[in-house]
Amino acid sequence: MLNAAPGIRLSGFCPATSWECVDVNIILMGPQGSGKGTQAERIIPAYQLVSVATGELFRKAVGEGTPLGIQAKALMDRGELVPDDITCALVEEKLDEVGARKKAGEPVSGILFDGFPRTAAQAQRLDAALAERGDKIDAVILIDVPREDLVERLSGRRTCSSCNAVYHVTFNPPKVEGVCDACGGALIQRADDTPDAIAKRLDAYFGSTAPLIDFYDARNLVTRIDGNQPIDVVTAKITAVLGPTK
Ligand code: AP5
Ligand code: MG
Ligand code: ZN
Numbered sequence: 148m149l150n151a152a153p154g155i156r157l158s159g160f161c162p163a164t165s166w167e168c169v170d171v172n173i174i175l176m177g178p179q180g181s182g183k184g185t186q187a188e189r190i191i192p193a194y195q196l197v198s199v200a201t202g203e204l205f206r207k208a209v210g211e212g213t214p215l216g217i218q219a220k221a222l223m224d225r226g227e228l229v230p231d232d233i234t235c236a237l238v239e240e241k242l243d244e245v246g247a248r249k250k251a252g253e254p255v256s257g258i259l260f261d262g263f264p265r266t267a268a269q270a271q272r273l274d275a276a277l278a279e280r281g282d283k284i285d286a287v288i289l290i291d292v293p294r295e296d297l298v299e300r301l302s303g304r305r306t307c308s309s310c311n312a313v314y315h316v317t318f319n320p321p322k323v324e325g326v327c328d329a330c331g332g333a334l335i336q337r338a339d340d341t342p343d344a345i346a347k348r349l350d351a352y353f354g355s356t357a358p359l360i361d362f363y364d365a366r367n368l369v370t371r372i373d374g375n376q377p378i379d380v381v382t383a384k385i386t387a388v389l390g391p392t393k
Contacts, residue, residue, distance in 0.1 A: 170255075171286065172257050172260070172283065173196070173284075173285060173286045173288060174284060177290035177291065177292065178353070178357075179301060179352060180297035180298075181291070181374045182300075182374050184200065184313045185313045186290065186378075186385055188312060188313065189382050190389070193392040195254050195255060195256045196255075196256055197245050197248070197257070199245075199259070199260050199261070199263060200261035201265075202262045203261075205229060206337075209223070223338070226339055226347030227347065228265060228355070231268045235268075235273070238263055245258060257285070265356045267358065270359050284363070286368055286388075287370070288372060288385060291373055294349060297349060298345055301340050301345050302345070303317055303318070305335065306334065306336075306337055309327065309330050309331075310330045312327050319378055372385060
């Protein structure tokens with residue numbers, strides 16, 4: 148349930164009726180390690196959003212050994228992008244799933260895109276797919292972190308093998324080493340958090356994804372958040388932009 152707030156123009160907001168009817172689609176942007184997944188974990192339940200995180204979807208497919216997972220695994224481990232057609236088809240499938248959930252009366256306030264779109268072609272196809280469904284992107288939140296801090300964040304990251312919760316050995320350690328606070332699952336290091344793959348992923352971000360900031364800036368959709376602050380402070384800044392939770 149989102150509210151309009153200074154700095155962001157949630158154009159679905161209708162003060163004349165009730166903000167509860169607002170349906171917003173938000174893109175969480177930022178380089179690898181900027182904290183998109185960490186913040187998504189907190190924002191999604193607070194605002195009853197649905198997550199569309201392409202990296203998570205690909206890792207799930209890899210874990211299940213599906214044909215998509217087998218194709219994606221080699222690319223991901225090398226830090227390369229999965230082809231646009233495959234990625235966009237997966238996202239469109241998720242859009243239809245969310246549409247079906249809303250139709251069934253589930254309390255869904257919109258979608259939080261994490262890690263998508265990452266190329267100009269993906270951004271254009273997302274616009275078209277949303278338009279076909281009578282929808283659009285309402286806001287882009289950019290988490291800014293200097294490149295030199297990202298490698299330390301990624302090399303110390305640990306992820307729950309069961310619920311995907313994100314930790315850091317120094318910046319956000321679990322209560323018991325190697326064990327997820329939320330579900331007791333085992334914490335693992337991602338296969339693409341190797342020095343070579345990290346460097347490649349960051350090159351891909353600054354080469355192909357960062358130019359999308361201008362694409363959305365031209366539509367006045369981008370709010371920049373300084374991600375080089377403690378996790379709770381970043382969450383508070385994002386919440387201030389999105390408005391109070393219900
Ligand atoms: P994806 O899963 O999206 O990974 P990524 O883009 O590499 O981003 P990360 O998950 O690494 O960073 P994050 O911003 O979520 O950081 P996190 O919160 O974990 O994609 C993986 C792969 O899938 C891609 O390389 C590609 O192959 C493929 N793929 C995915 N989407 C695709 C697409 N659209 N097109 C094509 N291919 C696609 O935080 C990182 C660490 O920092 C954690 O340890 C955390 O605890 C710590 N941390 C977080 N915030 C803070 C803070 N404020 N202070 C200190 N530490 C912090
Ligand atoms: Mg992530
Ligand atoms: Zn867990």
